[in-house]
Amino acid sequence: MTIKTSVAGIGCGLLLAAGALVSLPASAAGSAAEGAKKNSMCIGCHGIPEYKTAFPHLYRVPKIAGQSEAYIVAAMSAYRSGERSHPSMVAIAKTLTDQDIADLAAFYARGGAR
Amino acid sequence: MTSDTFAVSGALRRLVLGGLVAACLGLSMGLAHAGNIVLGKEKAAQACVACHGADGVKAIDPSYPVLAGQYEDFLVRALTDYKTGARKNAIMAGMAAPLTKEEIANLAAYYASLPGPLKIIKR
Numbered sequence: 116m117t118i119k120t121s122v123a124g125i126g127c128g129l130l131l132a133a134g135a136l137v138s139l140p141a142s143a144a145g146s147a148a149e150g151a152k153k154n155s156m157c158i159g160c161h162g163i164p165e166y167k168t169a170f171p172h173l174y175r176v177p178k179i180a181g182q183s184e185a186y187i188v189a190a191m192s193a194y195r196s197g198e199r200s201h202p203s204m205v206a207i208a209k210t211l212t213d214q215d216i217a218d219l220a221a222f223y224a225r226g227g228a229r
Numbered sequence: 230m231t232s233d234t235f236a237v238s239g240a241l242r243r244l245v246l247g248g249l250v251a252a253c254l255g256l257s258m259g260l261a262h263a264g265n266i267v268l269g270k271e272k273a274a275q276a277c278v279a280c281h282g283a284d285g286v287k288a289i290d291p292s293y294p295v296l297a298g299q300y301e302d303f304l305v306r307a308l309t310d311y312k313t314g315a316r317k318n319a320i321m322a323g324m325a326a327p328l329t330k331e332e333i334a335n336l337a338a339y340y341a342s343l344p345g346p347l348k349i350i351k352r
Contacts, residue, residue: 174306
């Protein structure tokens, strides 16, 4: 009885853990039209041809229009969690919800088409 | 008066010197990043195309980025950060670890040279 209960407990725990793992990536469906309204924080750097970030290294910020939607979601989620580091990208990503990230990814993946 | 003039010219001299040093640094950084496209293509065929696609556009997984036409210096940064561990990805860490600085520069030059869908949109 006690063994059965603990087995059931472990089973439930595993299910919960699996659920947590599955729900980690931002899974919201993105709207390009909504993304178009949310990109004011992006265009100051990513909207300027050849724009360079200076800290902590000097290089041109990547072109993001036309990039893969799932990759943009992965990149923004990694910045938000702190797994990927860049001071301004981390700060901006932390203000975004899963839905914001999905909308921005949909907008940029379509090359800016609303 | 004389000491004032001297102070100003000293400051000016330091400014000019600083500018020259900065310019030289910038130039050498630029040179360090000048990769060889042909060698980059060879390396890409061995290391990158299996996942990122033959053209650097159609990757085998949608969560992998388009590389074709991306800025060269950004690609250098990404590969260097994967190599040092500053940027974490289990697959890319393994791919970038054996790459030399030159190989990274060559790969970046090659992918930056390819045509692709990446572009800048202003708003």
